[in-house]
Amino acid sequence: MDSIYHKRHIGAQELTGPILIVEGVENVGFGELVLIEQGDINRLGRVLEVAGNRAVCQVFAGTSGIDREKVRIRFTGSPMTLPVSEEMIGRVFDGLGRPIDGCGEVIGEEERDVNGNPLNPDAREYPRENILTGISAIDGLTTLIRGQKLPIFSGAGLPHNEIAAQVVNQARISKEEDFIIIFAAMGIKADDADFFMRRFEEGGALSRLVTFINLADSPSVERLITPRCALTAAEYLAFDKGNHVLVIMTDLTNYCEALREVASAMGEVPSRKGYPGYLYSDLATLYERTGRVKGREGSITQIPILTMPNDDITHPIPDLTGYITEGQIVLSRELYQKGIYPPIDIMSSLSRLMKDGIGEGRTRKDHPDLYSQLYASYSRVQRVRSLASIIGEDELSEVDRNYLKFGKDFEGKFLNQDKTESRSIEETLNRGWEVLMNLPESELVRLSKEEIEEYRSK
Amino acid sequence: MGEGVLYRISGPIVVSRKTSGLKMNEEVRIGDEELIGEVIEINGEEAVIQVYEETTGISPGTRVSGTGNPISVELGPGLIGCTFDGIQRPLVVIRKEQGIFIKRGLNPKPLSRDREWEVDIHLKKDDLVVPNTIIGEVEETSLIRHRILIPPGVYGKVLEIIELPGYRVEDTICIIEDKEGERREVKLFHTWPVRKKRPFIERLPHEEILFTGQRVIDSIFPLAKGGVAAIPGGFGTGKTVTQHALAKWADADIIIYIGCGERGNEMAQVLEEFPKLKDPRSGKSLMERTILIANTSNMPVTARESSIYTGITMAEYFRDMGYDVALMADSTSRWAEALREISGRMEEMPAERGYPAYLGSRLAGFYERGGRVKVTEDRIGSVSVIGAVSPPGGDFSEPVTSHTKRFVRTFWVLDKDLAYARHYPAISWTNSYSGYFEEIAKWWEAKDIPIRSLRIRVMETLTVETHLRQIVQMVGEGALPEKERLTLKEAELIREGFLQQNALSPVDAYCSPEKQYRMLKIILDFGERARDLLERGLPLFKIIELPIFSELKRMGVEIENKEIDKFDKLAERVEKEFETLKEEYG
Numbered sequence A: 001m002d003s004i005y006h007k008r009h010i011g012a013q014e015l016t017g018p019i020l021i022v023e024g025v026e027n028v029g030f031g032e033l034v035l036i037e038q039g040d041i042n043r044l045g046r047v048l049e050v051a052g053n054r055a056v057c058q059v060f061a062g063t064s065g066i067d068r069e070k071v072r073i074r075f076t077g078s079p080m081t082l083p084v085s086e087e088m089i090g091r092v093f094d095g096l097g098r099p100i101d102g103c104g105e106v107i108g109e110e111e112r113d114v115n116g117n118p119l120n121p122d123a124r125e126y127p128r129e130n131i132l133t134g135i136s137a138i139d140g141l142t143t144l145i146r147g148q149k150l151p152i153f154s155g156a157g158l159p160h161n162e163i164a165a166q167v168v169n170q171a172r173i174s175k176e177e178d179f180i181i182i183f184a185a186m187g188i189k190a191d192d193a194d195f196f197m198r199r200f201e202e203g204g205a206l207s208r209l210v211t212f213i214n215l216a217d218s219p220s221v222e223r224l225i226t227p228r229c230a231l232t233a234a235e236y237l238a239f240d241k242g243n244h245v246l247v248i249m250t251d252l253t254n255y256c257e258a259l260r261e262v263a264s265a266m267g268e269v270p271s272r273k274g275y276p277g278y279l280y281s282d283l284a285t286l287y288e289r290t291g292r293v294k295g296r297e298g299s300i301t302q303i304p305i306l307t308m309p310n311d312d313i314t315h316p317i318p319d320l321t322g323y324i325t326e327g328q329i330v331l332s333r334e335l336y337q338k339g340i341y342p343p344i345d346i347m348s349s350l351s352r353l354m355k356d357g358i359g360e361g362r363t364r365k366d367h368p369d370l371y372s373q374l375y376a377s378y379s380r381v382q383r384v385r386s387l388a389s390i391i392g393e394d395e396l397s398e399v400d401r402n403y404l405k406f407g408k409d410f411e412g413k414f415l416n417q418d419k420t421e422s423r424s425i426e427e428t429l430n431r432g433w434e435v436l437m438n439l440p441e442s443e444l445v446r447l448s449k450e451e452i453e454e455y456r457s458k
Numbered sequence B: 001m002g003e004g005v006l007y008r009i010s011g012p013i014v015v016s017r018k019t020s021g022l023k024m025n026e027e028v029r030i031g032d033e034e035l036i037g038e039v040i041e042i043n044g045e046e047a048v049i050q051v052y053e054e055t056t057g058i059s060p061g062t063r064v065s066g067t068g069n070p071i072s073v074e075l076g077p078g079l080i081g082c083t084f085d086g087i088q089r090p091l092v093v094i095r096k097e098q099g100i101f102i103k104r105g106l107n108p109k110p111l112s113r114d115r116e117w118e119v120d121i122h123l124k125k126d127d128l129v130v131p132n133t134i135i136g137e138v139e140e141t142s143l144i145r146h147r148i149l150i151p152p153g154v155y156g157k158v159l160e161i162i163e164l165p166g167y168r169v170e171d172t173i174c175i176i177e178d179k180e181g182e183r184r185e186v187k188l189f190h191t192w193p194v195r196k197k198r199p200f201i202e203r204l205p206h207e208e209i210l211f212t213g214q215r216v217i218d219s220i221f222p223l224a225k226g227g228v229a230a231i232p233g234g235f236g237t238g239k240t241v242t243q244h245a246l247a248k249w250a251d252a253d254i255i256i257y258i259g260c261g262e263r264g265n266e267m268a269q270v271l272e273e274f275p276k277l278k279d280p281r282s283g284k285s286l287m288e289r290t291i292l293i294a295n296t297s298n299m300p301v302t303a304r305e306s307s308i309y310t311g312i313t314m315a316e317y318f319r320d321m322g323y324d325v326a327l328m329a330d331s332t333s334r335w336a337e338a339l340r341e342i343s344g345r346m347e348e349m350p351a352e353r354g355y356p357a358y359l360g361s362r363l364a365g366f367y368e369r370g371g372r373v374k375v376t377e378d379r380i381g382s383v384s385v386i387g388a389v390s391p392p393g394g395d396f397s398e399p400v401t402s403h404t405k406r407f408v409r410t411f412w413v414l415d416k417d418l419a420y421a422r423h424y425p426a427i428s429w430t431n432s433y434s435g436y437f438e439e440i441a442k443w444w445e446a447k448d449i450p451i452r453s454l455r456i457r458v459m460e461t462l463t464v465e466t467h468l469r470q471i472v473q474m475v476g477e478g479a480l481p482e483k484e485r486l487t488l489k490e491a492e493l494i495r496e497g498f499l500q501q502n503a504l505s506p507v508d509a510y511c512s513p514e515k516q517y518r519m520l521k522i523i524l525d526f527g528e529r530a531r532d533l534l535e536r537g538l539p540l541f542k543i544i545e546l547p548i549f550s551e552l553k554r555m556g557v558e559i560e561n562k563e564i565d566k567f568d569k570l571a572e573r574v575e576k577e578f579e580t581l582k583e584e585y586g
Ligand SMILES: Nc1ncnc2c1ncn2[C@@H]1O[C@H](COP(=O)(O)OP(=O)(O)OP(=O)(O)O)[C@@H](O)[C@H]1O
Pocket: A322, A323, A324, A350, A351, A352, A353, A355, B233, B234, B235, B236, B237, B238, B239, B240, B241, B242, B262, B390, B424, B425, B426, B501, B502, B503, B504
């Protein structure tokens, strides 16, 4: 990066928050990387707008400490890039993709624009292979598919980190092959980052892990780049090198807040709750960097984590995420307070790609109907519970009382499991049958007679 | 040609100064890479241009040159079965040239220039022609005969027919002397500006159903051929699955499916599934009647904005050949957001929620391009439009949903609670409506199906159920009289046995008119018999204990369209089980 900087400039016109405006420049390109230097300050930035000889730059680490007259700005003539190579595996980078593990620079096989390019829809292969995680709620009811983007919608204090770490540690491609894990931390607490590292280590994942870390006290605007570095590495490792890559990104809420910060410093017209109108498109440029490609080995699967402000699923961040991702795993405070782990609210959770990844030859023949029956029955439980709270359990009809029993077992025996317990798909499905047996056969209309015959005793 | 020099670049919107000779909506090329743009505002010497590709690295001083033409699409043989981006670039060609990622600066022609077509010519020398006169026909796929049309605006007489064994799209097929005495060469294809609707003689009333094979749609909230509908719903409620189902099973001649700012994997799914699926009427592959436009959420928003115009212009073109075209746009909200983003970057005064004040008129302009029309004195064609709407936070009072409601006559509201309970399609029976039911009832009645009375009974039962449910939620079902509890059970049968339809079940994905009728009839019949027995003093629990009660809920997935006679057997079973009950109780 330190070769020729053909466009240099001394002094800025204006500084506001993360924005620095320079005048009197020539030939500056939209989106190019800028280096901001002043004494021992060295920061990176990006051109957000050029008009004539005026360039508006976004400084990732903010403009505090910058002296309007002394600052030197160099325009690099190219967008921000990341050197990629297989040597990245096992390494730790900061939020802008610079090594911070003391093991030296990565010799890139190639420099890639971190913004990437859209995958041609015609080059995509529709994802079909499931990833079994050993977690019943996921494998049975929101099955994860290789090449899917399936976020966890959580709330402050809920165990999303545990679940993500458990997925990473238990997910396998086959006996011989493991996923490459890419972990992108955006604005999370050092404790949480340590937690992940510890769990990855316990699960033996460190040697196949690439980490990009932007912590809560790291510059916030830098977070806008962190996931892009992670996904650039993911694309290289998956589509160039044929690996199956699992990307965990946390916490997207911090990312969106950084985006809002820049938009408001630019004086843009906000849409909902102060977030810019392009939040959807911006998030899509991250989430859509997932999938499978025809004729290539590898895959990218994303599990983004976000905390819903005030547990509100209609907040723009979870809302727009849900509109882009292929489903969502929603955590419930109520289940958490009941002591259920993982506290997954299955009613609002969904995996849109599971339909092609389950059933005969993939999981088990009865899986699709069992899935459908569990949902139908559990949705009835919700209604019966609210009725019971009004008229009292004793007044319920017999069938309704069966539903209450089913609901309790479903949560206690099917959903609930240990943080290191890995269940086989057989066991998950058998537990599904077991809890359904609380209900009379006439209630099991989503299952065929033959299925009931064959599996009821499991 | 017009030209200018770039002054300001901020994302996809750029401003040129020292502009001269550029027209509004003219297609321009930017810099050495020849990025494609469109002039969207002119202010003296300043022009605002939306660029259809990434603008990273573009700097002030870059040259802009006009092409002299408005942003247009190519219309001619070779469209069917293709996938285009929002400005009609063929994605297959781009992939061959650039690999798996779409990079900028490539502008392949939408229609293949090499492919030769055999044309069955209908005209001869001295024939008089008007716009849309058929010059000849090409068998584009085994399903579609592509009619080569005299382009809009051309009136005159045939001077010469040029006969070739095979024509490439740029070959001239006939020469016309127009009214002014000018010679006009007509090729196999022509271009048409996307933002301008193609002319027709007049609008006609709707007469026929756009039959979709989806029970809740066809029997309860139907859409007419040439009608316009919207499907609003929060994320994951089933807009795309419904749109896909319509694209697969609707009895249109041509399907145009626009993935407007949505997921790449959904397009991949269509591309994989459609060629393998068979049209239930012709038995041919569905891809032989389908055109895809894929401008996914991560592709440039400007091309997303134009994608729906690209789609509807192609739809009008096939309509002009006399076909019934159905266009699906998933999702119009992403299109509206593209409009908002562009407007915001132009620093226009926002109206509601940051959307520009012209949101409503643009939406109207889009939906108005649907319709059933007289194309020539003896030809009728139609464009049915089905737009998905994705309201933020599932709040239907937001601008895109509320404006859309003003322009469509069928509104299929997807209900979050139904979707959570996996009641699919999650089309709400309380909030949805169809303004075409009356016109379409005739279509059913011609098949001897008394759709009006059936529908009234279904809607009545469901309305009473909604009311009863509120009471039950307070006091429990046990507190209701048996008669009302029976209504609840009937409604349950209607919901689970008829309205629910599993799009993933090979048996149930498409439901023929006959099957829809038989299912409805048997359910209503069950209700009637039950009511009768109840009046004779039989307890309700005996009736719902009948094995047939839960079996009726599964007939959709168990009886195939071609096994209609199984309904006779099922009806017999209903009768027999009731008879036995009656005997038991005397
Ligand atoms: N008719 C149906 N039959 C079976 N499953 C369905 C049906 N409709 C919806 N689903 C289920 O619901 C899921 C979500 O549906 P879909 O993708 O159509 O939602 P959407 O409304 O388009 O969401 P978004 O706005 O996020 O794109 C599907 O993946 C499928 O599992």
